[in-house]
Amino acid sequence: MELRHLRYFIAVTEAASFTAAAKKLNISQPPLSQQIKDLEGQVGMRLFDRSSRHVELTPAGAIFYNHARTILDQVEHATNQTRDVGSGRVGTLNIGTTGSVLLGRLATLVAAYSALYPGVSVRIHEMGPLEQEAAVLAHRTDFSFLRKPSHNPDLVTEVVWPEDVGVVLPEHHPLAALEEIELSALNKESFVFLRLADSRFARYLQDCCVASGFVPNITNEVVESYSLTSLVAAGLGVALVPECIKNLSRPGVVYRPLTAPAPKADVYIMYRINHDPVAAKFLQTAHDLLRSENI
Numbered sequence: 001m002e003l004r005h006l007r008y009f010i011a012v013t014e015a016a017s018f019t020a021a022a023k024k025l026n027i028s029q030p031p032l033s034q035q036i037k038d039l040e041g042q043v044g045m046r047l048f049d050r051s052s053r054h055v056e057l058t059p060a061g062a063i064f065y066n067h068a069r070t071i072l073d074q075v076e077h078a079t080n081q082t083r084d085v086g087s088g089r090v091g092t093l094n095i096g097t098t099g100s101v102l103l104g105r106l107a108t109l110v111a112a113y114s115a116l117y118p119g120v121s122v123r124i125h126e127m128g129p130l131e132q133e134a135a136v137l138a139h140r141t142d143f144s145f146l147r148k149p150s151h152n153p154d155l156v157t158e159v160v161w162p163e164d165v166g167v168v169l170p171e172h173h174p175l176a177a178l179e180e181i182e183l184s185a186l187n188k189e190s191f192v193f194l195r196l197a198d199s200r201f202a203r204y205l206q207d208c209c210v211a212s213g214f215v216p217n218i219t220n221e222v223v224e225s226y227s228l229t230s231l232v233a234a235g236l237g238v239a240l241v242p243e244c245i246k247n248l249s250r251p252g253v254v255y256r257p258l259t260a261p262a263p264k265a266d267v268y269i270m271y272r273i274n275h276d277p278v279a280a281k282f283l284q285t286a287h288d289l290l291r292s293e294n295i
Contacts, residue, residue, distance in 0.1 A: 001039065001042050003071075003072070003075065004035070005035060005038065005039040005042075006068040006071060006072055007025075007072065008021070008025065008032055008035045008036060008039070009036060009039055009047065009064070009065070009068055010065065010068055010069060010072065011024055011025050012032070012036060012048070012055060013057060013061070013065050016054055016055055016056065017054065017055055018032055018033055018036075018055060036048065043060075043064065045058070045060040045061075045064075046058055046060070046061075047060060047061035047064055048061055085277070088117070088120075088276075088277035088278045088279075088280055088281035089117055089119050089120070089281075090119040090120065090278075091119075091120050091121075091276070091277070091278035092120065092121045092122075092123065092278070093113075093120050093121070093122045093123070093142055093143075093278050093279065093282055094123050094125060094140065094141040094142050094143075095110070095122065095123070095124050095125065095141060095142065095143050095144070095145065096125045096126075096127050096131070096132040096135050096136065096140075096141040096143070096144040096145070096146075097124065097125070097126060097127075097132070097144060097145040097146065098126065098127075098128070098129065098132075098145075098146060098147075098224065098225070099126055099224045099225070099226055100224060100225035100226055100241075100242055100244060100245060101145045101146065101147075101244075101267055102124070102126075103226065103244040103245065103247050103248065104161070104163065104242070104244035104247075104267065105160075105161050105267075106145050106267075109285075109286055109289060109290075110122055110124070112285065112289055113281075113282055113285045113286070116285060117278075117281060117282075117285075120278055120281075120282075125140075125141055128198050128199070128223065129146045129147070129148070129149070129198065129199055129200060129201070130198060132144035132146050132270070133149065133150060133152065133155070133270065136155060136270055136271060136272060137152070137154065137155070137272075139272075142271065142272075142275060142276075142278070142279040142282070143269055143270065143271045143279065143282065143283075144269070144270040144271075145160070145267055145268070145269055145270075146201075146267070146268060146270065147200075147201040147242070147265055147266065147267060147268065148199075148200035148201040148204050148268075149200075149268045149270050150200070154272070154273070155270050155271065155272060155273075156270070156271055156272070156273055157268045157269070157270045158268060158269050159266050159267070159268055160267055160268065160269045160286065160290055161266070161267050161290065162264065162266045162267075163242045163243050163244060163264070163265040163266055163267060164242075164243050164257060164258070164262045164263070164264060164265060165205065165208075165240050165241065165242060165243070165258060165262055165263040165264065165265045166240075166241060166242075166243050166245075166246065166255050166256055166257045166258055166262070167181055167186065167238055167239065167240055167241070167255070167256050167258060168228060168229055168232045168238065168239045168241050168245065168253050168254070168255055169232065169238050169253065169254055169256060170232060170233070170235060170238075170252065170253060170254075171252055171253055171254050173238070173254075175256070176254045176256065178256060179256070179257075180256060180257045180258065180259050181256050181257075181258055181259065182212075182258070182259045183208065183209065183212045183258050183259070183262070183263070184212040184213050184214065186209075186214075186216075186238060187212075187213065187214035189216075189217070189237060189238045190217050190218075190219045190236070190237035190238070191216045191217060191218045191219065191237050191238060191239065191240070192218075192219065192220045192221070192222065192228050192231040192232060192236050192237045192238070192239045193205070193206070193216070193218045193220070193221050193222075193228075193239070193240075194221065194222060194223070194224075194225060194228070195221040195222065195223055196218075196221060198223065201265070202221075204263070205240045205263060206218075208240075208263040209240075217237075219236060219237050220236055220237065225241050225242060225245055226245060226248055228241055228245070229241075229245065229248055229250040229253050230250070232252075232253045233250060233251065233252040233253050240263070241255075241265075242265035243255075243257070243265065244265075269283075269286065271283065
């Protein structure tokens with residue numbers, strides 16, 4: 001028994017006529033009649049009562065019609081779902097990132113992608129930079145968004161948007177009166193920093209301080225950039241942060257840009273060279289939106 005037998009049977013049932021059904025199916029009537037006979041032979045029951053005027057289902061045919069309709073509906077559903085998955089319209093997308101990146105354009109990018117592909121479940125995994133790389137390599141995540149990625153030959157990294165580094169100060173700090181601040185002007189300050197052992201970005205900022213003529217006096221280290229503002233508000237020092245941190249509303253602190261050329265906090269996307277259709281659609285969406293500067 002093949003699906004065409006079920007389609008022919010349903011067409012005859014719904015048209016109540018072999019002639020009308022053959023016309024709808026775009027085939028001649030004799031082959032259609034033969035296909036129905038073959039079906040009845042396989043089922044072992046007569047499915048239609050035939051007369052010169054009309055065709056109607058037997059009781060057995062009525063039962064068979066309900067099952068045939070269900071089978072074809074399920075086949076259509078399975079076919080559509082398979083096509084959706086294969087085309088990247090349905091599935092799951094796992095993204096690794098740090099909290100500070102979510103304060104920037106990533107949230108806007110995810111919202112735009114979700115509007116285009118509502119059948120994809122997007123899962124955000126907040127994790128440290130080193131864990132992000134391991135997660136992409138282990139196929140636990142499809143993409144990571146981070147600053148200062150490593151140069152792993154098994155992964156692709158691209159700058160997706162630029163950011164500068166600024167400084168967060170207590171609101172009554174003398175330097176807070178300036179519109180922008182030289183990095184070297186912070187040489188006497190105590191710093192709260194991202195944890196150097198976990199963050200290439202933190203080590204880069206430390207190197208930038210050294211290049212400006214001083215070794216930063218780091219009194220406290222944290223995992224996430226947005227935690228730095230709390231330590232600054234507590235009077236424990238100043239903090240070098242990505243400019244997206246200025247979007248945080250934190251009483252008692254101010255954000256000031258650094259005088260150019262300032263250290264960079266550019267955000268990179270990291271992904272495997274080979275990825276599935278869902279990931280491919282996300283990457284295409286990201287490229288399109290970033291090129292159009294709509295995020």
